[in-house]
Structures are given as C-alpha cells and as structure tokens.
Amino acid sequence: MTEMTLVPRRDAALPEMRVNRHWIGGQWMEGAHWTERHSPSHGHVVSRSAAGTEAEVETAVAVARAAFDDGRWSRQPAKARAAVLLRVADLIEAHAGLFAVIETLESGKPITQARGEVAGAADLWRYAAALARTGEGDSFNGLGPDILATILKEPIGVVSIITPWNFPFWILSQKLPFALAAGCTCVVKPSEMTPSTTVMLADLLAEAGLPSGVVNIVLGLGQPVGARMSAHPAVDMVTFTGSTAVGRTISRIAADNLKKVALELGGKNxxxxxxxxxxxxxxxxxxxxxxxxxxxxxxxxxxxxxxxxxxxxxxxxxxxxxxxxxxxxxxxxxxxxxxxxxxxxxxxxxxxxxxxxxxxxxxxxxxxxxxxxxxxxxxxxxxxxxxxxxxxxxxxxxxxxxxxxxxxxxxxxxxxxxxxxxxxxxxxxxxxxxxxxxxxxxxxxxxxxxxxNTWMDGFPEVTFGGVKQSGQGREIGRYGLEEFTEIKSVVMRIGRTRANWVKTR
Missing domain, CATH: 3.40.309.10 (Aldehyde Dehydrogenase; Chain A, domain 2)
Incomplete structure (x- = not known):
C-alpha cells in the first residue's frame, strides 16, 4: 500500500494579484511600505499589501475613538445595528466564492475548507445580529419600597482586533460582528500573511451601511502595528488570537493602562x-x-x-x-x-x-x-x-x-x-x-x-475559549458578546425618603 494519496497540481485559473490598502475612516489609504504574499501552494504573488506604521495606528484609533464618542454607532437602536450586520451576512454569501479562492491561495488551505469557513462566517454575523437585539441586564426590586436598582450592559468602547493567518476570515467573524453588536468601534489588524479577505470585507461593510470610522483596518506587522494597537491609551480592549508567546506580550503591553484583554491562544488538545x-x-x-x-x-x-x-x-x-x-x-x-x-x-x-x-x-x-x-x-x-x-x-x-x-x-x-x-x-x-x-x-x-464522541463540532450559539495558557475570555455565543461590554449599576431612590445625614438644629 502506498504511504499516502496525492493530488497533483490542477489546471485552474488564478486571480490577478490583489493590492491591499489601509481602510481608515471609510477611506482607502496608501502605504509608504509594502509587503508581498506568495502563495504557499502555487508560488505566485497573491497580494501586495501596505505595511503600516505607528502613524496609521494613531490615525485609525483617533477615528474609532471619535466614532464611538459621538454615538454614530453605539447609540443607534439595536434594531438598526442588527439590520447592518444582517446585510453584511448576505453580502458575504454573495461574494463567498472569491473570498474562498483568495483565502486558499494566501493560506494554503483546501478550497472546500475555505468555502466552509466563509459560509460559517456569514452565520456568525447573523447570530451576532440576533444578539444585538436580545441584550439584557438585571433589575433588583427587592431592596426596599424606596429603592430600585438596575444593571446595564454598555459597549466597552474602542476595540483593537488582531487576527491570525490560519483562519483569517472565520476568526475575524468570531470577534468583529460581536463587538459591533455590542455597539463598539474597532481597529482591525489581520495577519500580514493572509490580509486580503479582511480588506475585502471593508467594501461589504460600507455597502451594508456601516457608518464610516466604526471599523478601521490597518495592515502590517505585529511590531509596530499590533504593538501600538495593544498599548494605545485610547483603546479600551484588545482581542487577539495567535500564539501563547505573543499573547503574553500583548498582556504585558496592555497592562500599562489596564485595558481589557481577551486572548485565544495555543492548544495541545x-x-x-x-x-x-x-x-x-x-x-x-x-x-x-x-x-x-x-x-x-x-x-x-x-x-x-x-x-x-x-x-x-x-x-x-x-x-x-x-x-x-x-x-x-x-x-x-x-x-x-x-x-x-x-x-x-x-x-x-x-x-x-x-x-x-x-x-x-x-x-x-x-x-x-x-x-x-x-x-x-x-x-x-x-x-x-x-x-x-x-x-x-x-x-x-x-x-x-x-x-x-x-x-x-x-x-x-x-x-x-x-x-x-x-x-x-x-x-x-x-x-x-x-x-x-x-x-x-x-x-x-x-x-x-x-x-x-465527536470532535470540533462548533456552533455560533456555543461559546469558545480556553483555560491555562490557552487564553482568557470567551468568543461567540452570548458570552462572546458580553466580552465587549462593561457593567454599570444604577441605583435609584423613589421619592424624598432618604434621611438627612447632617442634622441641623
């Protein structure tokens, strides 16, 4: 018996080289430096991408901060946010064929698996849209006749999203639509080895009606782009998927201003x-x-x-x-x-x-x-x-x-x-x-x-994440949405029932 089953190169037409630029404030931005991605399977240049610096990060974070603070997205009704996410899901499905081909050529994964990844990503966007309309907090009506308290869940703010090369579009979709459903604004950095499908998403976000500045994409290397996205004081949260070693570095960098960090790291399963x-x-x-x-x-x-x-x-x-x-x-x-x-x-x-x-x-x-x-x-x-x-x-x-x-x-x-x-x-x-x-x-x-009695069955409803050196925080499911929220307690006194602390004679 032969040792394995081989499929030699087939005669398939390959797309022209893509040129990927930064997308900041709803505008495409050129780069001073560029990198090329050669297909690991076919050897040709799949894409040529801008390589960002700290300057592009500063601009993107400032835009995302302004977009969050003025409420163009965070204060929209959940119904409106959900409608945008649903339109994005439809557009992903409409462009799934090209997305899958580009991802296959940049990553080396089989085309059938790339197609499954893109289709599954659309489902994640739809589920996140559903969560946007079902967010809830708590109320406490038993604190006494003159007190009512509520627990609100509010968007955490500006989120830096850093994604890996192995499932570039799927992992982006485990993070971005849930952050958007919560009302956050985002700066995204895909891996320099597989940036194209993230950049291609930008056009779909704009077509779906996402306000400019809500999502910004900065291309480039972990150092300096990812490092500055993790350290920037105007960023409220970093979510990263990648190696445990890089996750530790991000935690150290983010600790300087105590921002929230969610990490999905390695496994030995x-x-x-x-x-x-x-x-x-x-x-x-x-x-x-x-x-x-x-x-x-x-x-x-x-x-x-x-x-x-x-x-x-x-x-x-x-x-x-x-x-x-x-x-x-x-x-x-x-x-x-x-x-x-x-x-x-x-x-x-x-x-x-x-x-x-x-x-x-x-x-x-x-x-x-x-x-x-x-x-x-x-x-x-x-x-x-x-x-x-x-x-x-x-x-x-x-x-x-x-x-x-x-x-x-x-x-x-x-x-x-x-x-x-x-x-x-x-x-x-x-x-x-x-x-x-x-x-x-x-x-x-x-x-x-x-x-x-199964392996690797996954569903948008079922939360995902690790313990020990595999990370912290959770993605997808209801808990995945809650990662992008802050808790606020509101305590209300009914009527003039509070006794004066200061006694006057």
Whole structure:
C-alpha cells in the first residue's frame, strides 16, 4: 500500500494579484511600505499589501475613538445595528466564492475548507445580529419600597482586533460582528500573511451601511502595528488570537493602562479513546482532527490517549485511514490537506518530529517534507508518532502541523491526569459508549471545550475559549458578546425618603 494519496497540481485559473490598502475612516489609504504574499501552494504573488506604521495606528484609533464618542454607532437602536450586520451576512454569501479562492491561495488551505469557513462566517454575523437585539441586564426590586436598582450592559468602547493567518476570515467573524453588536468601534489588524479577505470585507461593510470610522483596518506587522494597537491609551480592549508567546506580550503591553484583554491562544488538545468506544467513528474523527486545515489549527486534535488494550489496533486503524486522506493542490475540490503556510513553519514541524525520534519515539507514518507534482515541497507528510512519553517536547508543545502523537493509559483517572498534564487547556475529547465515563471525563478535564464522541463540532450559539495558557475570555455565543461590554449599576431612590445625614438644629 502506498504511504499516502496525492493530488497533483490542477489546471485552474488564478486571480490577478490583489493590492491591499489601509481602510481608515471609510477611506482607502496608501502605504509608504509594502509587503508581498506568495502563495504557499502555487508560488505566485497573491497580494501586495501596505505595511503600516505607528502613524496609521494613531490615525485609525483617533477615528474609532471619535466614532464611538459621538454615538454614530453605539447609540443607534439595536434594531438598526442588527439590520447592518444582517446585510453584511448576505453580502458575504454573495461574494463567498472569491473570498474562498483568495483565502486558499494566501493560506494554503483546501478550497472546500475555505468555502466552509466563509459560509460559517456569514452565520456568525447573523447570530451576532440576533444578539444585538436580545441584550439584557438585571433589575433588583427587592431592596426596599424606596429603592430600585438596575444593571446595564454598555459597549466597552474602542476595540483593537488582531487576527491570525490560519483562519483569517472565520476568526475575524468570531470577534468583529460581536463587538459591533455590542455597539463598539474597532481597529482591525489581520495577519500580514493572509490580509486580503479582511480588506475585502471593508467594501461589504460600507455597502451594508456601516457608518464610516466604526471599523478601521490597518495592515502590517505585529511590531509596530499590533504593538501600538495593544498599548494605545485610547483603546479600551484588545482581542487577539495567535500564539501563547505573543499573547503574553500583548498582556504585558496592555497592562500599562489596564485595558481589557481577551486572548485565544495555543492548544495541545487530547482525545481519550476508551476500549468501549465506537472505534471506527473515533478513528475517523481523529484523522479529521489532526489533518483539518493542514493541522494548523488551535483546536487540532494533535494528541490521542488510547486505552492500552486497544492501542495497537486503534493506531493501525488511524494509520490506514491516514493513507486515504488526500494531500496536494488546495485548489482541487478533492484535496483535504493543503500546503504549510511558510517554509520556515514546515521546517519547525519537521524539527519537532526529528526531536521526538531522537528522544525515543517512533514515526509509524510519514515524517518529512512532501513534494507535490507541479507545486513544490511546501507540504508535509501525514505523520503519526507512537511511543511518546509525557516528558517529550512533542507531547507538550504545539506543533501546528499534520502530526499526531499517541500515548496510552489504563484507567479513567490516568487519562484525565495525562490530559491535564499540559500547559494548555483549549479543548479535549472523550470517546466511550459509557455516559458515566464521558461525564466524569468532561467534569475532570481542564479545557474550555470538551467534545464527547465527536470532535470540533462548533456552533455560533456555543461559546469558545480556553483555560491555562490557552487564553482568557470567551468568543461567540452570548458570552462572546458580553466580552465587549462593561457593567454599570444604577441605583435609584423613589421619592424624598432618604434621611438627612447632617442634622441641623
């Protein structure tokens, strides 16, 4: 049997190079410096983008601050804000084909996954629109006959949104529409590697009727653009998705003026497979979980814990399924795994695998760069590593590639302990036909999301976020909206019932 299934380069027409500019105050702005993004799969220049400086950030923040303070968006009725968000969702769907192609070429992900990402993003905008009209606070009517108190939820203000390269449009849509639904104004910085779909959204926002200055886009590198967006005293909140190392830096920078920070960071996400599980379903989900989005996913199911008595058979099942996963041209609808985002990242993935081998682990499938006919070697083989022990770096560090590690356990308590023996706590999964096992695992594991007998099912209604080094704060769902609000207590006395504190003679 061959080691894997390859899809060579197909003869597909590619769009012309995009030119991306800053979008500030409803106007396009040129840059003094520019960067180019070469497609990791096809090698050509997909986009040429302005590279911002602190000056563009200063302008964008000032515009967003003015837009918030004058109430052009924050004081609009929720019905009006929701109507704009719904129009944006419709426009995203109308332009989904082009958005998906550009995202595929900039990121290297398969076109079918890019299409799913854009369609799912439209649903996030619609759900955020619904939340805009259902925001509520609390009231306290039992404080005495002369007192009534209410709790108001108000927009936090100006929000800096910094997004990563792996799901550029989806993750933007986990943040931006919820901030807008709350009434905030925003400055957005996409990754310099995948900026185009964020810039393309600007035209849709304007067409949908979003007032100018409410959303501003500054392109460029984390230093200086992201750093200044995090430190600026006129910014009330920073929301960031990316690496744990950068998240720590943002927290330190933002601490100088005590602004709110929401972070969605790395993951080393375990799935525990028990002997009584539906092993065919579990194996298919494991394969999906580790190869989806080329394994470049914070929710990647990158480590599995298998009960000892089934470990050998289950790994063989996963290896066999992995050979049928299609790797290759991301523009081909048959492809399931595309290109690694950069050559440097591909080399980092390979270094993790080689270090594991040197530490005594065994590579039972794959390992090494992959040369796809007509596209080159910016791909990585489907890789499964067994004999992994908890002290190995590959068991603890986020590899962020199509690499699966295997550990074994004997009991439920041991499985939970292995899951929790990690710096991260983004997501975890359990496979068992015993509901008691699933519930005990879900309650005992340290993770923001726990999947039982499934992996990576997500819905706009279900809040997402991590614990420990995987971040702080929550996205999507009702809690995702509330991240962008401040709480205000209003206490009202009814009538002239307050006794005078000062006694006059």
């Amino acid at each position: 375990p799935q525990a497979i028990f002997a009584d599980a539906d092993l065919d379903s579990a194996a298919d989900a494991v394969v999906f979980g580790v190869y989806f989005n080329v394994g470049q996913c914070c929710n990647s199911g990158s480590r599995i814990l298998v009960q000892e008595e089934i470990a050998e058979a289950f790994v063989a099942k996963v290896v066999a399924l992995s050979r049928h996963v299609t790797f290759g041209d991301p523009m081909d609808p048959e492809t399931q795994v595309g290109a690694i985002v950069t050559p440097e990242h591909r080399d980092r993935i390979d270094a993790h695998v080689k270090a594991a081998q040197a530490a005594g682990a065994r590579v039972v499938l794959g390992g090494g760069a992959l040369d796809v006919p007509g596209l080159g070697a910016q791909f990585y083989r489907p890789t499964i590593v067994t004999g992994v022990t908890p002290d190995m770096a590959i068991a603890r560090d986020e590899v962020f590639g199509p690499v699966l590690t295997v550990q074994t356990f004997r009991t439920l308590d041991e499985a939970i302990a292995l899951c929790n023996d990690a710096d991260y706590g983004l997501s975890a999964g359990v496979w068992s036909e015993n509901v008691h096992t699933c519930l005990a695992f879900a309650r005992g594991v340290q993770a923001g999301t726990v999947w039982t």
